[in-house]
Amino acid sequence: MDPRSEVLLRQAELFEGELLLAGLPADDLLGVLPQAHGWSWHAGDQTQLAARFAGRSHFDTQMPKGDYRAAVLFLPKSRELTDYLLQALASRLTGRPLYLVGEKRGGIERAAKQLAVYGKPRKLDSARHCQLWSVQIEQAPATPDLDALAQVYSLQLADGPLQVVSLPGVFAHGRLDRGSALLLEHLDNLPQGHLLDFGCGAGVIGATLKRRYPSSHVSLLDVDAFALASSRLTLARNGLEAELIAGTGIESAPGELAAIVSNPPFHQGVHTHYQASENLLTQAARHLREGGELRLVANSFLKYPPLIEHHLGPCRTLAEADGFRIYSARR
Incomplete structure (x- = not known):
């Protein structure tokens, strides 16, 4: 109990x-x-x-x-x-x-x-x-009117401004966190096909993926109802359509994905909690098609590359800045 x-x-x-x-x-x-x-x-x-x-x-x-x-x-x-x-x-x-x-x-x-x-x-x-x-x-x-409590901010991206809508309780409420900022700079050359934003939060990554790869089916997955509601608002604010999935972790994701893109969470409440992120690394291969890519941002101190290489394939570091690294591996 x-x-x-x-x-x-x-x-x-x-x-x-x-x-x-x-x-x-x-x-x-x-x-x-x-x-x-x-x-x-x-x-x-x-x-x-x-x-x-x-x-x-x-x-x-x-x-x-x-x-x-x-x-x-x-x-x-x-x-x-x-x-x-x-x-x-x-x-x-x-x-x-x-x-x-x-x-x-x-x-x-x-x-x-x-x-x-x-x-x-x-x-x-x-x-x-x-x-x-x-x-x-x-x-x-x-x-209370939940939508009236939303905070909206604009990101100036290479293909134009993106309006982000976040609700109370959502990660990095009302602002862009450093990890996602770095990941946004490294979303080029993803495989074509079904793309997943895992741990979507306010939908920053998912909305950017849909705009950059308009012919791809994009899914946004999160464990939190407020995050999914935020993502829905962000997509609508930018005139985009994507699938929203309420899931417990990567096990809730579809199969045959072309790419999984993520700024995975490692905090739950007041506790440090790595299970969802480690499950992503160990089980991503089950949800990626052959040649599919896992691309994520993580704090530099987290020892993710050995896990990625053991369960998926060779891990490349695409970028490093502000205490974060972008990792990439293909099935």
Whole structure:
């Protein structure tokens, strides 16, 4: 059981009846709270929850419909995303409690101050390196407009400006990160055919690929519903069409790809998490056609070339700058 769930269950009498668990972990909490429902924006967690608790967890950027007697938010990493989620939950809880639970090192004490907009926050428990807070929603706020919270910025690329739209919680929200900036400079001479932007975020790479290779089918894959919504907005803003895939990792990708292009993530929440990136390197060959290419950007300190060469083929370094390297290998 996730330690945050354990803290909730120390106060189990508070969480009986119709309850919404927002951002819940993929543990047995829904089993212990049989009348609770889940709201997830993480495709990996949602896949596990749907398999074990069919019909009881909702994957989306919008709060699921329902008349809930209370709601719990499992603290996300982003402050902006926390603001959106708290407002979304509070908008449906007039006269009812809203709870916030999270790890101390994840900033739960700071985040608890965000509850003050809705009432006087109270700390209910502290255990398992986590804290549980609550607030009574006396006056529900308006339902937040997620699209209105988007940040838009323009990139001046060789083939013209690209408008990028990012939503709260998405990697490098409102800006272009250094790794993606370097990768954008090295997207020439990719094989023709089906192209995949793995870990698409706000869709910077995927949109650029579609514009540069208009005859290619382009797919954008991410684990996060807010990232996919951002990518959809970025594509639409630039008049582009591509396929969006909610996936747990490279295992969710199509086969017979001409190229996989990626700025792969290695952080999940407050933790360093390499599994998705390492799975990409070890399993890319299964999704690439013969002659297909894996091209990615990574921090220079990450020892990716040996993994790439063991599982795919000779690894070339195409560029290096600002602590990042561009790697390329063909099946």
